[in-house]
Amino acid sequence: MRRYQALQLINELTADLPLVVTCAATSRELAAVETRDNHFYVLDSMGLVGSIATGLAIAAKGSDVQKVIGLEGDGSLFMNPNVLPTGGFLSPNRLFLILLDNQVYGSTADIPTYADRVDLGAIAEASGWTVGRADDEASFRSEYARLLNTAGPTFLHMRIEPGNATDVPKLLVDPVTITNRFQAWFTHRLGQGTEVNA
Amino acid sequence: MSSLTYAQAAAQGIWNSQVDEIGYIPSVTVAPVIDHLVELDGGNNGRSSHVNPLSREEEAVGVIGALPLAGKFGAVVMQDNGFGNNITALTTFSISYHLPMLIFANTRGSLGEYNSMIHSVSQPAPDLLRRLGLPVIELDRRSSAQDWEDTVSEAGNHAKMTYRPVIVLGSFWNTDGKVA
Ligand SMILES: [Mg+2]
Numbered sequence: 576m577r578r579y580q581a582l583q584l585i586n587e588l589t590a591d592l593p594l595v596v597t598c599a600a601t602s603r604e605l606a607a608v609e610t611r612d613n614h615f616y617v618l619d620s621m622g623l624v625g626s627i628a629t630g631l632a633i634a635a636k637g638s639d640v641q642k643v644i645g646l647e648g649d650g651s652l653f654m655n656p657n658v659l660p661t662g663g664f665l666s667p668n669r670l671f672l673i674l675l676d677n678q679v680y681g682s683t684a685d686i687p688t689y690a691d692r693v694d695l696g697a698i699a700e701a702s703g704w705t706v707g708r709a710d711d712e713a714s715f716r717s718e719y720a721r722l723l724n725t726a727g728p729t730f731l732h733m734r735i736e737p738g739n740a741t742d743v744p745k746l747l748v749d750p751v752t753i754t755n756r757f758q759a760w761f762t763h764r765l766g767q768g769t770e771v772n773a
Numbered sequence: 774m775s776s777l778t779y780a781q782a783a784a785q786g787i788w789n790s791q792v793d794e795i796g797y798i799p800s801v802t803v804a805p806v807i808d809h810l811v812e813l814d815g816g817n818n819g820r821s822s823h824v825n826p827l828s829r830e831e832e833a834v835g836v837i838g839a840l841p842l843a844g845k846f847g848a849v850v851m852q853d854n855g856f857g858n859n860i861t862a863l864t865t866f867s868i869s870y871h872l873p874m875l876i877f878a879n880t881r882g883s884l885g886e887y888n889s890m891i892h893s894v895s896q897p898a899p900d901l902l903r904r905l906g907l908p909v910i911e912l913d914r915r916s917s918a919q920d921w922e923d924t925v926s927e928a929g930n931h932a933k934m935t936y937r938p939v940i941v942l943g944s945f946w947n948t949d950g951k952v953a
Contacts, residue, residue, distance in 0.1 A: 615842065617866070618865075618869075619865040619866075619869070620835075620861070620862055620865045620866045622831075623831070623834075623835040623862055623866055625835075626831075626832045626834075626835025626836045626839070627835045627836070627838075627839040627842075627866075628839075629835070629836050630794075630835060630836040630837060630838070630839035630840055630843075630847075631839050631840075631842060631843055633794060633836070633840075634793070634794070634839075634840050634842075634843035634844075634845045635843065655831065655832065655835075657828040657829055657832050658832070660828065661827060661828050661832060661836070664826075665825055750869040750870045750871075751869075751870060751871045753870065754841075754842065754870045754871055754872065757842055758841070758842050758843075758844070761842055761843055761844075762843065762844040765843060765844065
C-alpha cells in the first residue's frame with residue numbers, strides 16, 4: 576500500500592478524532608483525500624507532530640475524546656525522536672501516534688531514512704508505548720481498533736511503499752486559517768464552546 | 774511589597790497568568806522557579822499534575838504551544854541558551870499559526886557568568902528573538918520581586934491578547950538568586 580491509500584483508510588476511521596498531520600506530501604495528500612475540520616496540517620515544523628499531539632492529548636484529559644492522533648512519517652519522527660521517551664514518560668491516556676513508514680524521505684526525493692536499520696516501533700516499545708504493527712488494510716484495521724481502545728500512549732507502526740500521489744495540489748493556505756478551523760472544531764468537541772483563547 | 778524571592782515571584786507570576794500547563798527544561802538558575810511552580814501545584818521533586826519536565830526546548834514549543842488549539846494556555850520555563858534549539862518551532866509553528874504562549878527564561882553569559890562560551894548564544898538571544906518578531910521583556914536586579922511577579926503575569930496576558938509567544942528574560946545577577 577502507498578501513502579495515499581493509507582490516508583484514505585485513516586481518513587475513513589478518524590472522522591470524529593483530532594488528527595495532527597505531518598508536513599509536505601502527507602498533509603497535501605490527506606487534504607486531497609478530504610479536507611476536514613478535524614485535520615490540523617503542520618505545514619512545516621518537521622518532527623513536531625508528536626509533540627503537538629502530546630500537548631493536545633494532555634489538554635483532552637477528562638474529555639470524551641477517545642484519542643488525539645498524530646500522523647507521522649519515518650523521516651520526520653527521526654528528526655524529533657524525543658517524542659517517544661516524552662510520550663512514554665508523560666503517558667497521556669489519549670495519545671495515539673500512527674507512523675507511516677516508507678523508509679524514505681518521501682517529500683525529499685525519496686532519499687532513504689534510517690528506517691531500514693532502526694526500528695522506530697521498537698524504540699516506542701522501549702519507551703513505554705503500546706505498539707501495534709501493520710502492513711496491509713486488514714492488519715491496520717484490527718490494530719487500529721485495538722490501540723484506539725487501549726489507555727496510555729499507543730503507536731501504530733504501518734509499513735507502506737514509497738511513492739507520492741501525482742497531481743496533488745500544494746497546500747498554500749495561511750496557517751492561521753487552519754488554527755481557526757481546527758480550534759473551533761476541537762474546543763466544541765471538548766465541550767468548551769468555541770472561545771478562541773484560554 | 775512581596776515577601777517572595779525573585780524565583781518565587783517569577784513562579785507566582787506564571788500561575789497568575791492563568792496557565793493550564795507548564796513545561797520546563799531545567800537549569801540550575803531556574804530550578805528554584807520550577808520548585809516553586811511544582812510546590813504551588815501540590816507536587817514535589819520536579820513534578821506535579823500540571824508542571825512537567827520536557828526533554829528539549831523545541832519539544833516544549835510543540836507540547837505547550839499546542840494548548841490554545843484546545844482552548845488552553847501554557848508556559849515554558851527554560852534557560853536562554855535553549856533558544857537556539859527552538860526558534861524554528863517558534864517561527865514555523867507558534868508565530869505562523871498565531872498561538873500564544875508564555876516563556877520565562879533565565880539569562881546566562883553576562884554579569885555573574887563563569888562559563889567561557891555560553892555568552893556566544895546567550896548574549897545575542899534577545900536581538901535574535903526580536904528580529905524574529907517575538908516580544909522580549911527583560912527583568913533584572915533593578916526592579917523588585919513584586920515587579921517580576923507582576924511583569925511575568927502581564928506577559929502572559931499580552932501573549933493571549935496578541936496571539937503569539939511572549940518571552941520574559943530574567944537576569945538573576947545581584948538578586949537573591951544565582952546566575953549559575
Ligand atoms: Mg517516509
